Amino acid sequence: MQRKLPHSNLYLREEELRRGVELLYFAYRDFTRDPDEILAESRFGRAHHRVLYFVGRNPGTTVSGLLSLLRITKQSLSRVLGQLVEDGYITQESGLEDRRQRLLYLTDKGQAFEKELFATQRDRVAEAYKRAGPEAVAGFWEVLLNIVDAEERDTVLRQIEK
């Protein structure tokens, strides 16, 4: 007969690992809900939101910059980017040093829309931060960063510390 041994790694048991997996699923499910609802009223979707977001955060970024950040294919990006440019949410300027590059910027219209979309997620996250408190928030960042692929952590750090 086996005795239950006390051990210090209680947070690494199957149960706790499942909890992380499930909370990630449920949190992400709801996290995307508010912007998705706004987007559903336009001809845009979640992919457009991501492009708006990251162009807003990194004005002057290029197509290949977005590709490596979003990790989708050129064709997927090209489609949504084209629609955003066509509808006047994003402008492109050719690169100063390398004229093949297209430097991407939000127009005023793009900024306004991004702001509206972000507001819903900002409110949700702010409320969660408030309820959980600063120490919990630090832990939240720490674990999430370590869930990211090891090779990608530098890129992510550069992004979030901007």
Add this chain to the structure above:
Amino acid sequence: MQRKLPHSNLYLREEELRRGVELLYFAYRDFTRDPDEILAESRFGRAHHRVLYFVGRNPGTTVSGLLSLLRITKQSLSRVLGQLVEDGYITQESGLEDRRQRLLYLTDKGQAFEKELFATQRDRVAEAYKRAGPEAVAGFWEVLLNIVDAEERDTVLRQIEK
């Protein structure tokens, strides 16, 4: 001229809110990568994974149980569930008390496949937990739970504390 006032809510500034939004995006992006790769070799996708996962976690659950947990439409669920049954990953028994219900269970084949898929996410989460430590993990849970819609938190709690 405005002076910078010290305040205790540093973790609620725009910068920290953006950090949460971005980490959630990047972590979830990579979190789904390993199972997606395995699934790509079969005719299944992420939706099948979710169904396998939650049926495995809640043996004997019903179609409506899954619908409210996953928050997708009947038609979306019906399609993937049908394929999983057809291919012998899930069996259904009619309910004992209510014979309209279909109680869902993983077959041995289903269990084996779920285990394989889960292993990749379990390893990733275990590694992240280890690197971040138990206090961080507690914070991670706390914030994620509060990101979930308020009305859904009870359901989620019931699920993760099973």
Add this chain to the structure above:
DNA sequence: GAATTTATGTCAGTGTTGTTGACATAATAT
């Protein structure tokens, strides 16, 4: 017993987002 509600299934159509692969162009680098 009749009427309603519930649990589930199914069909047809649509839209977004991802994929692959092939090919094109212009600019930069060697």
Add this chain to the structure above:
DNA sequence: ATATTATGTCAACAACACTGACATAAATTC
């Protein structure tokens, strides 16, 4: 002069979500 790079474009396809309508069988209510 040639190769590489940054980007664009076209066609085709698959997964997964949606809506709306209709069907059936079982349970519940009047």
